[in-house]
Amino acid sequence: GENVGLHLPTLSVQEGDNSIINCAYSNSASDYFIWYKQESGKGPQFIIDIRSNMDKRQGQRVTVLLNKTVKHLSLQIAATQPGDSAVYFCAETRDDKIIFGKGTRLHILP
Amino acid sequence: EPEVTQTPSHQVTQMGQEVILRCVPISNHLYFYWYRQILGQKVEFLVSFYNNEISEKSEIFDDQFSVERPDGSNFTLKIRSTKLEDSAMYFCASSESGPRYSGNTIYFGEGSWLTVV
Numbered sequence: 001g002e003n004v005g006l007h008l009p010t011l012s013v014q015e016g017d018n019s020i021i022n023c024a025y026s027n028s029a030s031d032y033f034i035w036y037k038q039e040s041g042k043g044p045q046f047i048i049d050i051r052s053n054m055d056k057r058q059g060q061r062v063t064v065l066l067n068k069t070v071k072h073l074s075l076q077i078a079a080t081q082p083g084d085s086a087v088y089f090c091a092e093t094r095d096d097k098i099i100f101g102k103g104t105r106l107h108i109l110p
Numbered sequence: 111e112p113e114v115t116q117t118p119s120h121q122v123t124q125m126g127q128e129v130i131l132r133c134v135p136i137s138n139h140l141y142f143y144w145y146r147q148i149l150g151q152k153v154e155f156l157v158s159f160y161n162n163e164i165s166e167k168s169e170i171f172d173d174q175f176s177v178e179r180p181d182g183s184n185f186t187l188k189i190r191s192t193k194l195e196d197s198a199m200y201f202c203a204s205s206e207s208g209p210r211y212s213g214n215t216i217y218f219g220e221g222s223w224l225t226v227v
Contacts, residue, residue: 034216036218038153041220041221042220042221043114043201043203043218043219043220043221044153044201044218045218046215046216046217049215089152089153095166095208096141096158096160096165096166096208097143097155097158097166098143098155098216099155100145100152100153100154100155101152102151102152103152
């Protein structure tokens with residue numbers, strides 16, 4: 001079946017470096033994608049979104065890139081900080097719901 | 111910042127018992143959702159609710175589950191007869207309109223942790 005999934009379960013990054021978290025999706029009809037951050041014991045927190053008619057969108061310290069040709073989504077976090085430690089989920093919308101991928105844990109090295 | 115609130119934060123219940131999880135969505139939001147997350151796994155869609163009726167539900171949302179908006183502020187998830195495998199974090203969420211519309215954030219609550227023993 002079609003799903004939204006992630007390449008790596010855990011990513012370790014040195015504090016201050018840039019982080020890149022990747023996501024592959026298989027539903028070519030998906031037209032809206034979202035990245036969520038989930039800290040331990042908390043609910044998913046919206047980070048940034050992108051529609052399929054865009055290939056890049058920037059926020060504060062975060063950038064989302066969309067490559068529709070290979071159905072790939074990435075989240076770039078600039079100058080990673082300890083507070084960025086969390087699990088990051090990509091998600092796609094289907095009809096009136098969000099479908100989450102499996103999540104990547106971002107671990108910040110001091 | 112407006113937020114979705116959920117109660118209880120943690121509930122322990124015996125297998126076979128009924129459980130009601132409560133949520134207060136953001137006040138001007140019209141779409142409501144329940145998701146669950148089994149420990150260490152991804153967040154799974156259960157049900158979406160709009161205009162006082164279920165708009166979509168997943169395979170997980172079987173006859174043991176029901177949702178209700180009993181008044182103008184609360185949105186509840188009921189599990190009629192809990193099973194061990196219902197142990198999970200349950201998240202309520204809401205949005206101003208359907209998530210297909212860009213710029214329309216879905217806000218999640220902090221979750222209700224359900225342990226079935």
